Amino acid sequence: MKKKIAVFANGYGLDSLKALLKGFRSADVNNEYDIFVFFSYASYDEFEEFNRGELNIYDLPDLKDYDALIVLSNSLNSIETGITLVKRAIEAGVPVFSVGIEVEGAISIILDNVSGMKELAKHLIEVHDVKRAAIIGGYKTHPESICRIDTVRQVFEEHGRPIPEENIYYGDWGNVKTLEIAKHLAEDPAGLPDAIIACNDVMALACSTELTRLGYTLPDDVIVTGYDYVPKGQAFYPVLTTVDTDFTTIGKACCNTITDHLNGKAIEMQILINSKLMVGESCGCCQDGRFDERRREQGKATYSDALDRESLDGSERALTQLISYTDEYGELTKKLVDYYSNDHDFVGNNFHIIMHSKYINDVMADEQEVFEDGLDDGPMQSIVSIGTNDEVTAGISANRHDLIPGYNRADKESHVYFLFPLHTGMYNYGYVVVNGDARITREYLDLHAYVEKFMLAFRIQRSNIQLKFYNDSLRKISEIDTMTGLYNRLGYENKATPIYENCKRSGTRLMVMFIDINRMKRINDVFGHISGDAAIRLTASAIKTNLREDWIAVRFGGDEFLIIGGVKNKDAAEAFRSDVLASVDRFNHEGSWPFRLSVSSGFIISEEGDDKPLTEYIKDADNLMYETKKKMHSEK
Numbered sequence: 001m002k003k004k005i006a007v008f009a010n011g012y013g014l015d016s017l018k019a020l021l022k023g024f025r026s027a028d029v030n031n032e033y034d035i036f037v038f039f040s041y042a043s044y045d046e047f048e049e050f051n052r053g054e055l056n057i058y059d060l061p062d063l064k065d066y067d068a069l070i071v072l073s074n075s076l077n078s079i080e081t082g083i084t085l086v087k088r089a090i091e092a093g094v095p096v097f098s099v100g101i102e103v104e105g106a107i108s109i110i111l112d113n114v115s116g117m118k119e120l121a122k123h124l125i126e127v128h129d130v131k132r133a134a135i136i137g138g139y140k141t142h143p144e145s146i147c148r149i150d151t152v153r154q155v156f157e158e159h160g161r162p163i164p165e166e167n168i169y170y171g172d173w174g175n176v177k178t179l180e181i182a183k184h185l186a187e188d189p190a191g192l193p194d195a196i197i198a199c200n201d202v203m204a205l206a207c208s209t210e211l212t213r214l215g216y217t218l219p220d221d222v223i224v225t226g227y228d229y230v231p232k233g234q235a236f237y238p239v240l241t242t243v244d245t246d247f248t249t250i251g252k253a254c255c256n257t258i259t260d261h262l263n264g265k266a267i268e269m270q271i272l273i274n275s276k277l278m279v280g281e282s283c284g285c286c287q288d289g290r291f292d293e294r295r296r297e298q299g300k301a302t303y304s305d306a307l308d309r310e311s312l313d314g315s316e317r318a319l320t321q322l323i324s325y326t327d328e329y330g331e332l333t334k335k336l337v338d339y340y341s342n343d344h345d346f347v348g349n350n351f352h353i354i355m356h357s358k359y360i361n362d363v364m365a366d367e368q369e370v371f372e373d374g375l376d377d378g379p380m381q382s383i384v385s386i387g388t389n390d391e392v393t394a395g396i397s398a399n400r401h402d403l404i405p406g407y408n409r410a411d412k413e414s415h416v417y418f419l420f421p422l423h424t425g426m427y428n429y430g431y432v433v434v435n436g437d438a439r440i441t442r443e444y445l446d447l448h449a450y451v452e453k454f455m456l457a458f459r460i461q462r463s464n465i466q467l468k469f470y471n472d473s474l475r476k477i478s479e480i481d482t483m484t485g486l487y488n489r490l491g492y493e494n495k496a497t498p499i500y501e502n503c504k505r506s507g508t509r510l511m512v513m514f515i516d517i518n519r520m521k522r523i524n525d526v527f528g529h530i531s532g533d534a535a536i537r538l539t540a541s542a543i544k545t546n547l548r549e550d551w552i553a554v555r556f557g558g559d560e561f562l563i564i565g566g567v568k569n570k571d572a573a574e575a576f577r578s579d580v581l582a583s584v585d586r587f588n589h590e591g592s593w594p595f596r597l598s599v600s601s602g603f604i605i606s607e608e609g610d611d612k613p614l615t616e617y618i619k620d621a622d623n624l625m626y627e628t629k630k631k632m633h634s635e636k
Contacts, residue, residue, distance in 0.1 A: 002409050003033050003067040003262065008058050008085055011041040011420075011448050012173070012202070013075040015230040016247045018443075020070075020099075021416060021436065023251025031414040033255070036061070036403070037436065039420050041448050042077045044139055044172040053423030055081050059375075060419070060431060062400050063092045068258045074100020074111065074144055077173070095261055097254050100144065102270070107257060109250055109271045113147040116243035116275030120197070120225060121155035123241075128223060128283055130194040131161050136181055136207060137199050138173040145170075148199045148227060167193065171203040178203040182210035192222045195283075201226035201233040204240055208282065219284040229278050231443055235298050238281030239291045245275045305444045312346055312445055316453050323457035327468050329360045329383070332461070333394040336384035341392045346445070348438035350417065351386040352405055353454070354398050355430035363465045367427035374428060404433055420451045424459055481555040483533065484540035492554040496564050499552065500614045503606070508566035511551075511573045512617040513603035514625035515543065515580065517559040523595045535559070535597055542583035542599075546576055562618065563603075573603045600629035 005024075009017045021035065038061065040054035055078055063069060069089045073082030083103055089096035090105040102108040124130040135152055138145035153163050171178035178198070185192055192211075198204035204226030208218055218224055218238055226233055226242040233240035253271050261267050279285045322339060326332040336353070344351065357379040359370045374380075380398040385405045387393065396405035404417055416436025421428050432451055434440065440447050479491030487495060503510040517523075517535055524532040536559055543553045543561055551565030567573055584597050602624030604617055 002031070002411070002414070003258075004065065004409070005033050005035045005068050005070065005258070006061055006063070006066040007035055007037045007070045007072070008076065008082075009037055009039055009072045010076050011039050012043065012077070013072065014447075015232075015443070016075065016228065016245075017072070019247035020072075020251035020254070023248035023253075024255045025251075025414065025416075026248075027252040027255035027259075028414055031412060032259070033067075033414055034409070035414075035416045035436070036066070037416065037418045039418055040076065042081075043174060044077055045174050045176050049425040051078070052426035053428055054421055056371075056423065056426070056428045057419065057421035057431065058085055060400065060421075060428075061403065063089050063094050065401055066094060067262065068254075069094055069096040070254055071096060071098050071106075072100065073098045073103070074142075077139075079142065095258065097257070099250060107267065107269055107271070109253065109273060111144070111245050112272055112274045113144055113245075114151050114275075116245070116277055117148050117151040117227070118155055119277035120227075120241070120243055121152045123277060123279065124195050124197070124223065124225070124283065125156065125159050125161065127285070128195070130223065132167075132193045133161075133163050133195045133197055134167045134169065134185060134193040135163060135197045135199070136169045136171045136178060136203050138171065138203075140170045142173075145173075145199050152197055171198070171206070173200055174202060175206040178206040179210050182207045183214070186211060186214050186216070192216070195223035195225065198224065198226050201228040201230045201240055201242055204242070204282075205233060205236060208236070208238075208240075219282050223283045225283060234280070234291075235294065236282075237295070239286070239294075241280040241283040241285065242278050243275050244278045246273055249273060308439075308442075308445060312440070312450070315343070315346060316450060320453050320457040323454070324460040324464070326461060327464050329363075329465075333383050337392050337394050340384055340386055344386050344390075344392070346438065346440045347386065348435045348440075349386050349388050349390050350404070350415065350433065350435040351384075351438065352382050352396075352398075352433040353384050353422075353430065354380050354382050354403070354405075354433065355422070356380050359429040363462070363469055367424045367429070370429045371423075371427035380430065403431075418447075420447075422451075422455055422458065424455075424462075429458075484537060484555050485544065486540050486561065487552055487554045489554070489556070492552070492556070492562065495552045496554070496614060499550075499564055499566065500617075503566045504611075506566070507608070509569065509608070510606040510617060511563070511565055511567045511603055512614075512621040513563040513573060513577065513601060514556070514621050515539065515561045515563065515577075515599050515601045516625055516629060518598040518600055518629065520559040527594045531593065531595055532559075534593060535595065538587050538591075538593075538597055539584070539599055542580045542587065545583055546579040548576075562621075567605065570605050573605060577601050577603065601625055602628050 038057050040057050042051040042054040058081060071082055071085045073086055076082045082101060086096050086098045086103040086106045096106045097109055098106040099109045100111050102110060133156060135149050137149045149168060156163050169181045171181055196207055198207055204224050208224045216222060226240045229242050229244035233242055250273055257267050322335050323332060326335060356370050356374050358365050358373040377400055382394055382396045382398065382405050385393050385396050387406045398405055418434045418436055420432045422430040422432060440450060479487055479494060481488040500510060517539055523535050547553050548565060551563060554562040556562040584599055588596055602621055604621045604624060
């Protein structure tokens with residue numbers, strides 16, 4: 001039986017995660033582990049509510065269901081969340097790796113930020129004679145950012161080339177602020193520094209790109225370096241000089257340590273992973289063509305990649321429209337099953353969209369209600385599932401302990417599953433499962449955008465569903481008589497004609513019946529209008545109690561009621577009238593009203609081949625009812 005490993009990661013660190021998974025799987029020679037990666041795309045650039053909805057994915061699993069946890073605590077874009085996750089695992093008694101941040105009680109993987117940054121700083125000084133440098137740090141209080149900045153400044157200080165505080169900037173690990181920093185540096189009256197040392201490759205690439213747009217040539221005008229050794233930086237021109245924290249080795253170390261622990265062997269509670277300088281072209285080195293082969297390979301794939309992206313864009317547009325314009329969840333499920341049955345090349349198998357059942361079954365439940373239902377372990381179900389055998393289905397149950405429909409722990413193959421949150425702001429209503437080996441997880445395809453478009457489409461769809469519900473409710477209210485709950489004259493106009501037309505089409509005989517309360521004026525005059533209202537409600541109740549589902553009853557006037565429906569013969573109409581009269585008698589015997597309720601009725605049944613308009617049937621039925629009423633009054 002395979003072991004289950006939960007990994008908690010941030011999508012913006014996908015390259016590091018893939019290296020970790022590669023190392024883990026290479027060490028898992030006997031396919032002993034399935035890996036569940038819980039992904040968020042929380043970012044320092046995003047709104048707090050959005051980040052909360054992303055980070056909630058880490059609360060989805062029950063940690064006790066897993067044999068070990070790996071928390072990339074240094075890269076969740078929320079240090080507090082990473083440390084809290086590690087502590088929760090310790091309290092649950094689950095072995096846990098904290099990658100990047102040391103937490104007591106956890107197996108801490110210490111990333112050596114110092115050695116690689118020292119190599120880089122010395123290289124810039126000793127090989128390239130950099131005298132004036134600027135640093136772009138990550139988030140200002142992030143421990144790794146602080147360590148990398150301090151290391152560089154220390155080396156430059158030791159060489160008599162101090163970096164002043166005003167040359168330290170913070171790009172928050174991302175593009176937005178880094179672009180602003182690059183523009184600021186380009187506008188500095190003192191000119192660009194000799195080197196810009198970014199604390200990750202994302203910021204290095206953003207800075208390099210913006211400076212190139214502004215007309216500068218790298219590395220001739222300025223050296224730009226990074227940290228992380230991501231594939232995009234190695235496919236860039238000029239190839240980034242950077243620092244590599246070997247996540248492949250981290251993955252191997254995690255796998256081997258977990259295996260030793262589960263086999264009862266003693267393990268080290270601290271694992272140090274060294275970082276090292278990776279010299280590229282962006283510092284002015286390696287102009288010997290050693291990266292040309294990589295560039296040629298990238299060139300070969302350029303158009304193929306573009307075709308894939310174009311195809312995926314088309315798929316996303318089709319899915320967005322399919323979801324947005326569907327105003328009922330049952331219909332949506334059918335459409336998604338049909339869509340993915342025809343084409344699921346990008347998402348592959350083991351793909352699932354899971355939603356809280358309350359979200360699907362209660363369209364008027366607000367986001368907070370749905371979210372809180374999920375916190376209370378409310379049931380979940382798939383609105384589409386692609387199984388291991390490529391069969392596309394829906395409606396499969398899921399819960400916090402069984403997150404992946406059809407998951408088989410006894411399967412001999414090892415699997416990686418990526419789980420992404422679905423949420424509106426800070427409130428989650430489901431998640432998406434993607435096979436870790438699916439085409440859409442490739443680096444040049446934007447998995448994040450794919451899931452984001454789902455969320456946007458689901459938000460539009462829910463708004464449309466709720467708007468339809470409100471419109472239907474308003475329409476229904478406008479058609480209903482508030483005193484009796486029967487249709488009013490507007491309801492009659494909207495509902496009666498379809499019944500009449502259906503009877504004509506199907507050859508069914510049309511029944512039109514009027515029921516009127518006897519001596520209504522006397523009830524009002526002698527017993528008061530409250531009693532008069534009660535007489536109307538009692539009569540309506542007698543009608544509703546006996547009304548067939550495919551008939552309609554209308555409060556046609558003050559105390560006059562119209563019933564329209566299809567019947568096989570006159571006996572059905574007689575039976576209904578008798579049942580109504582019996583209900584009225586029962587009210588008289590069982591109630592304590594000061595008046596005695598009685599009603600008169602008359603009905604007409606269409607004959608085969610009749611082609612009279614509906615208004616003529618109503619007129620005839622009304623006349624028959626008044627004849628009955630006159631006869632009753634003359635007998636008393």
